[in-house]
Amino acid sequence: MFVDLILKNATVLSVDENDTILYDSSVVIKDNYIYDILSDAEAVKKYESINIVDIKKNILMPGLINAHTHLPMSFMKGIADDLPLDDWLQKHIWPVEAKFINEEFIYESSLFGAGEAIKNGVTMCNDMYFLEEQVAEACKKMGLRVCVGEGILDFPSAVFTDLEKRFTYLRSLSEKYQKDRFVDVAIAPHSIYTCCNDTLKRCVEFSKDYNLPVHIHLSETKKEVEDCQKEHGMLPTHYLNETGMLDLPIVTVAHGVWLQSDEIELLKNKNISVIINIDSNLKLASGFPPMEDFVRYGMNYCLGTDGVASNNNLSIIEEMGTLAKLYKGLYSDPTFLSAKEVVRAATINAASALGKRKQLGSLESGKLADIIVVDVNNIESQPLYNLYSQIVYNLNSDKIKHTIIDGKFVMKDRKLVNHDEKELILLAKNYQKQIKAGE
Amino acid sequence: MFVDLILKNATVLSVDENDTILYDSSVVIKDNYIYDILSDAEAVKKYESINIVDIKKNILMPGLINAHTHLPMSFMKGIADDLPLDDWLQKHIWPVEAKFINEEFIYESSLFGAGEAIKNGVTMCNDMYFLEEQVAEACKKMGLRVCVGEGILDFPSAVFTDLEKRFTYLRSLSEKYQKDRFVDVAIAPHSIYTCCNDTLKRCVEFSKDYNLPVHIHLSETKKEVEDCQKEHGMLPTHYLNETGMLDLPIVTVAHGVWLQSDEIELLKNKNISVIINIDSNLKLASGFPPMEDFVRYGMNYCLGTDGVASNNNLSIIEEMGTLAKLYKGLYSDPTFLSAKEVVRAATINAASALGKRKQLGSLESGKLADIIVVDVNNIESQPLYNLYSQIVYNLNSDKIKHTIIDGKFVMKDRKLVNHDEKELILLAKNYQKQIKAGE
Numbered sequence: 001m002f003v004d005l006i007l008k009n010a011t012v013l014s015v016d017e018n019d020t021i022l023y024d025s026s027v028v029i030k031d032n033y034i035y036d037i038l039s040d041a042e043a044v045k046k047y048e049s050i051n052i053v054d055i056k057k058n059i060l061m062p063g064l065i066n067a068h069t070h071l072p073m074s075f076m077k078g079i080a081d082d083l084p085l086d087d088w089l090q091k092h093i094w095p096v097e098a099k100f101i102n103e104e105f106i107y108e109s110s111l112f113g114a115g116e117a118i119k120n121g122v123t124m125c126n127d128m129y130f131l132e133e134q135v136a137e138a139c140k141k142m143g144l145r146v147c148v149g150e151g152i153l154d155f156p157s158a159v160f161t162d163l164e165k166r167f168t169y170l171r172s173l174s175e176k177y178q179k180d181r182f183v184d185v186a187i188a189p190h191s192i193y194t195c196c197n198d199t200l201k202r203c204v205e206f207s208k209d210y211n212l213p214v215h216i217h218l219s220e221t222k223k224e225v226e227d228c229q230k231e232h233g234m235l236p237t238h239y240l241n242e243t244g245m246l247d248l249p250i251v252t253v254a255h256g257v258w259l260q261s262d263e264i265e266l267l268k269n270k271n272i273s274v275i276i277n278i279d280s281n282l283k284l285a286s287g288f289p290p291m292e293d294f295v296r297y298g299m300n301y302c303l304g305t306d307g308v309a310s311n312n313n314l315s316i317i318e319e320m321g322t323l324a325k326l327y328k329g330l331y332s333d334p335t336f337l338s339a340k341e342v343v344r345a346a347t348i349n350a351a352s353a354l355g356k357r358k359q360l361g362s363l364e365s366g367k368l369a370d371i372i373v374v375d376v377n378n379i380e381s382q383p384l385y386n387l388y389s390q391i392v393y394n395l396n397s398d399k400i401k402h403t404i405i406d407g408k409f410v411m412k413d414r415k416l417v418n419h420d421e422k423e424l425i426l427l428a429k430n431y432q433k434q435i436k437a438g439e
Numbered sequence: 440m441f442v443d444l445i446l447k448n449a450t451v452l453s454v455d456e457n458d459t460i461l462y463d464s465s466v467v468i469k470d471n472y473i474y475d476i477l478s479d480a481e482a483v484k485k486y487e488s489i490n491i492v493d494i495k496k497n498i499l500m501p502g503l504i505n506a507h508t509h510l511p512m513s514f515m516k517g518i519a520d521d522l523p524l525d526d527w528l529q530k531h532i533w534p535v536e537a538k539f540i541n542e543e544f545i546y547e548s549s550l551f552g553a554g555e556a557i558k559n560g561v562t563m564c565n566d567m568y569f570l571e572e573q574v575a576e577a578c579k580k581m582g583l584r585v586c587v588g589e590g591i592l593d594f595p596s597a598v599f600t601d602l603e604k605r606f607t608y609l610r611s612l613s614e615k616y617q618k619d620r621f622v623d624v625a626i627a628p629h630s631i632y633t634c635c636n637d638t639l640k641r642c643v644e645f646s647k648d649y650n651l652p653v654h655i656h657l658s659e660t661k662k663e664v665e666d667c668q669k670e671h672g673m674l675p676t677h678y679l680n681e682t683g684m685l686d687l688p689i690v691t692v693a694h695g696v697w698l699q700s701d702e703i704e705l706l707k708n709k710n711i712s713v714i715i716n717i718d719s720n721l722k723l724a725s726g727f728p729p730m731e732d733f734v735r736y737g738m739n740y741c742l743g744t745d746g747v748a749s750n751n752n753l754s755i756i757e758e759m760g761t762l763a764k765l766y767k768g769l770y771s772d773p774t775f776l777s778a779k780e781v782v783r784a785a786t787i788n789a790a791s792a793l794g795k796r797k798q799l800g801s802l803e804s805g806k807l808a809d810i811i812v813v814d815v816n817n818i819e820s821q822p823l824y825n826l827y828s829q830i831v832y833n834l835n836s837d838k839i840k841h842t843i844i845d846g847k848f849v850m851k852d853r854k855l856v857n858h859d860e861k862e863l864i865l866l867a868k869n870y871q872k873q874i875k876a877g878e
Contacts, residue, residue, distance in 0.1 A: 077821075081828040082777040116818050282768035283832065285775075312832040313819060322761065329721035336724075338521040379555050379855075380752060380836070382516075382864050383871030389520040393722065393751040397819070398837030416818075425821050432822030 005029040010055035015362040029369045032407040063123025063370035064316040065350035067275040068254040068304025071113035072106040072129045075431040077308035101158045110138035120314045121400035123370035128188040136183045143410035149188030149215035174210045191217040200243040213250035220255035237263035246270040250355040257287040273300040273353030280306035302350035315397045339388035369407035444468040449494035454801040468808045471846040502562025502809035503755040504789035506714040507693040507743025510552035511545040511568045514870040516747035549577035559753045560839035562809035567627040575622045582849035588627030588654035613649045630656040639682040652689035659694035676702035685709040689794040696726040712739040712792030719745035741789035754836040778827035808846035
């Protein structure tokens with residue numbers, strides 16, 4: 001049988017239900033999907049292709065899903081660090097946003113960010129910002145799968161003078177990408193403290209009307225929780241529950257740092273997933289998400305980097321390592337959060353969170369061919385006793401050799417396929433100069 | 440004037456007293472030393488060389504010093520993870536050591552480890568193990584500067600049947616490398632719980648007689664502190680102080696996780712440095728070193744990776760990032776431990792700790808030319824607003840492009856200069872097979 005692409009001589013880390021690992025195997029790709037996974041010996045007999053790539057016994061695994069990004073902030077990477085949150089936001093981030101944000105900036109920053117994501121082995125981002133059509137187009141140009149969450153908040157911004165315009169924009173956005181292979185559209189009420197009760201309820205109705213997933217920041221800082229209790233007399237999750245939002249089919253909450261047990265139980269019962277952004281939480285000193293409770297209640301958790309303005313990179317590999325090590329220390333328990341569990345968080349858990357478990361998150365026949373190849377034939381990665389532990393504790397993102405999305409190489413031998421890298425670097429340098437001069 | 444090497448067109452992060460940063464500058468190297476640092480324009484007028492390397496505006500900074508390693512354990516990288524400490528040690532590490540450790544294993548494992556260190560931008564290791572002559576020779580072969588700490592402990596090991604033999608070995612080791620440019624020799628009493636009081640005192644005398652620095656594990660686990668209080672009625676540092684060890688001129692204590700305020704004050708007054716191994720402490724759930732107290736008492740602290748069996752890599756870059764972010768979270772203070780302070784910890788602080796502040800740790804005329812070049816002309820590293828913050832929060836080790844030790848390239852464009860990498864990888868793979876079969 002003729003197929004589009006055969007990735008042969010691979011160590012296949014499938015992340016399927018049984019944690020299957022196959023050595024000396026081939027992944028066969030046809031029409032953007034994984035058509036078959038089988039031994040090299042069998043593959044030679046059954047399939048032919050003009051496109052056969054030797055993986056050289058490196059690790060072939062599902063693409064990483066970055067479940068919380070702000071790609072349009074890419075040019076603000078490292079703009080201000082080691083500062084109190086208020087200074088960071090009010091003296092640095094907001095003034096830059098007020099001055100620079102427009103369609104062109106968002107497109108170019110997202111184009112750059114999409115390239116950066118791919119270089120980090122990310123095959124899908126769950127993004128949240130404004131004017132997300134630009135993000136969608138930038139990601140498509142780069143070949144990156146994306147869920148674009150159009151931000152909703154009450155106060156006027158540099159982009160939208162009133163709430164009505166935000167909903168109008170979102171309506172046309174959701175119509176435009178209804179049948180797009182690469183782009184999902186979500187509604188992204190920013191948070192309970194930037195959207196009033198009416199706005200949150202309107203988002204719920206809008207989500208129902210247009211069948212859109214919801215992406216929201218929840219319980220990121222202690223202040224958010226305290227303010228909610230003061231203003232509404234209840235915890236943020238309970239407040240959100242009263243709007244009806246938690247009964248929607250696909251809801252992802254970012255951060256969840258200060259969630260309490262009964263909130264976690266409620267979220268779990270409503271089948272809602274939490275996105276952990278551990279590097280950002282540490283760096284901004286937001287607090288420590290209650291991982292033990294997430295695990296105890298069987299809540300689905302996945303990983304995000306947050307924006308590069310607070311991270312300062314898009315490395316899900318780094319998030320995995322930090323998360324697995326940090327909680328061993330915090331709970332004085334070296335067995336807490338195994339490497340295998342953390343690899344699942346970055347892949348199949350994230351696919352579940354975004355309502356795409358049937359299409360993404362593991363290497364299985366019938367799923368979309370979103371795949372990365374991790375180079376282990378190097379000094380830093382040898383010797384190799386355990387694939388999971390090497391990925392989580394040893395690896396850095398630069399060891400990701402190829403990124404394949406929808407069956408197509410978007411990074412090959414560490415080079416982006418769909419855009420000239422030098423041009424992107426020049427773009428970032430030019431914006432950096434302008435932003436620095438304008439600060 | 441003719442010189443050996445000119446590194447031109449660089450962004451020089453000097454890590455000197457004034458945190459000087461120079462753009463469009465050249466570092467001039469003669470007889471293994473930094474001879475001059477000046478603008479490219481001036482350099483062209485003053486110096487000539489047949490060896491001029493264009494740094495392409497990348498960051499040129501002092502080599503990283505890994506102040507606590509066990510290089511001979513390189514082939515045990517990732518051999519057992521996510522386990523309780525006792526299982527890890529007794530069921531995995533010790534059996535492998537008992538079965539495999541001999542001079543050849545130690546040489547080859549250290550050769551591999553030295554290569555790995557260099558690939559991580561490390562220009563000097565402060566090592567601790569047994570048969571350290573093999574470590575010294577392996578590092579020299581690879582071009583890595585090293586302080587070899589010969590381990591002293593009471594009970595017989597696979598290598599030494601009694602204590603006397605350890606001291607005899609150490610005597611000849613210290614004589615052999617007395618005038619070596621690359622190798623310092625240290626005495627490394629393993630810890631207060633593996634050396635009895637007499638042995639510790641004998642180490643102190645030996646250190647005086649042979650003028651050797653001391654490298655010791657101290658206060659790594661809570662159990663160590665509790666046992667010391669039970670057995671000796673005092674805290675580990677006070678116990679060590681009674682042996683006279685803290686009055687020696689160069690003493691580095693590794694870990695210091697459970698040090699209490701008065702111990703820290705004592706160590707600071709004795710001018711002793713602590714080596715923080717944060718990734719290993721987290722992964723083994725040993726606890727959190729009291730950084731706030733180290734800072735408050737002005738104690739000199741530097742960074743180590745510990746062995747790859749517990750880390751699982753030799754990335755000082757990763758240690759920097761983890762440290763700077765973790766304590767912001769732990770202390771709910773995003774301003775605690777700035778990126779600049781952490782860069783100093785990995786360079787000049789480490790040089791001070793090892794008694795080499797006049798020779799190493801910063802880029803200044805007259806110092807040894809131990810230098811790394813960090814590539815910032817790539818998507819992940821752009822835009823670049825602040826050099827320190829990019830190094831600590833954004834970077835991974837693979838962005839280190841060149842490593843220069845003693846004025847010679849030991850890694851150029853990510854390739855080791857002094858050894859074939861494929862051969863090293865094969866070596867690791869072969870040992871991995873043997874170890875796995877023998878486990």
